[in-house]
Amino acid sequence: MQDKKILVVYFSKADENYNVGEIEVGNTELLAEEIIKRTGADEFKIEPKAPYPKGYQETVDLATEEKASDARPEYLNEIDIEKYDTIFLGYPIWWSDLPMIVYTFLDNHDFSNKTVIPFNTHEGSGNAGTYEDLKVELPESNVIGDGFNMTGMSARTEEGIKKLNDWLSSLGF
Ligand SMILES: Cc1cc2nc3c(=O)[nH]c(=O)nc-3n(C[C@H](O)[C@H](O)[C@H](O)COP(=O)(O)O)c2cc1C
Numbered sequence: 001m002q003d004k005k006i007l008v009v010y011f012s013k014a015d016e017n018y019n020v021g022e023i024e025v026g027n028t029e030l031l032a033e034e035i036i037k038r039t040g041a042d043e044f045k046i047e048p049k050a051p052y053p054k055g056y057q058e059t060v061d062l063a064t065e066e067k068a069s070d071a072r073p074e075y076l077n078e079i080d081i082e083k084y085d086t087i088f089l090g091y092p093i094w095w096s097d098l099p100m101i102v103y104t105f106l107d108n109h110d111f112s113n114k115t116v117i118p119f120n121t122h123e124g125s126g127n128a129g130t131y132e133d134l135k136v137e138l139p140e141s142n143v144i145g146d147g148f149n150m151t152g153m154s155a156r157t158e159e160g161i162k163k164l165n166d167w168l169s170s171l172g173f
Helices: 025-039 058-067 100-107 132-136 158-171
Strands: 006-010 015-017 021-025 042-045 086-092 115-122 148-151
Touching: 006 025, 015 058, 025 042, 025 086, 025 158, 042 158, 058 100, 115 132, 148 158
Parallel strands: 006 042, 006 086, 086 115, 115 148
Antiparallel strands: 015 021
């Protein structure tokens, strides 16, 4: 797969987070950075137009509202994904789902005929069924069912990064 044009798209939130305290770089971002380093992929970080609150509880409250209203929060910048064959899609689990801002990105792009490789961090929910949800959301894409997930805490360890690399190897990267 090394000759394919690869993009890593991800959303990740720094500042105060569950179990890990105040962090400067989000858990999912650490995985994204490693995938970029390993594969030479291009990168697009989904940056909210209205930044999420720094505090964990405030973020939870806002995310609750966003999910209840099926919101599509806006993000800054944009990327044309046409030239990419393979797209890694990274996100934290929020309320057993993708953060709504990731749905905004999905809505704004045509993923047909692309291979989509999900990866995520969480604090107990695993992938929370999101890999199957993505297959439904992106019916014209080849969504890889064996994505990668680990707790946010693990993503911050050498052992976690090694597991990520083992998974990338298993996919041929
Ligand atoms: C709003 C919100 C909702 C969350 N909901 C869940 C959840 O349903 N299940 C779970 O396992 N973890 C949940 N978490 C924990 C995050 O998935 C976890 O901390 C993740 O590693 C954060 O990644 P990030 O630093 O890349 O944003 C939630 C965190 C937040 C902020």
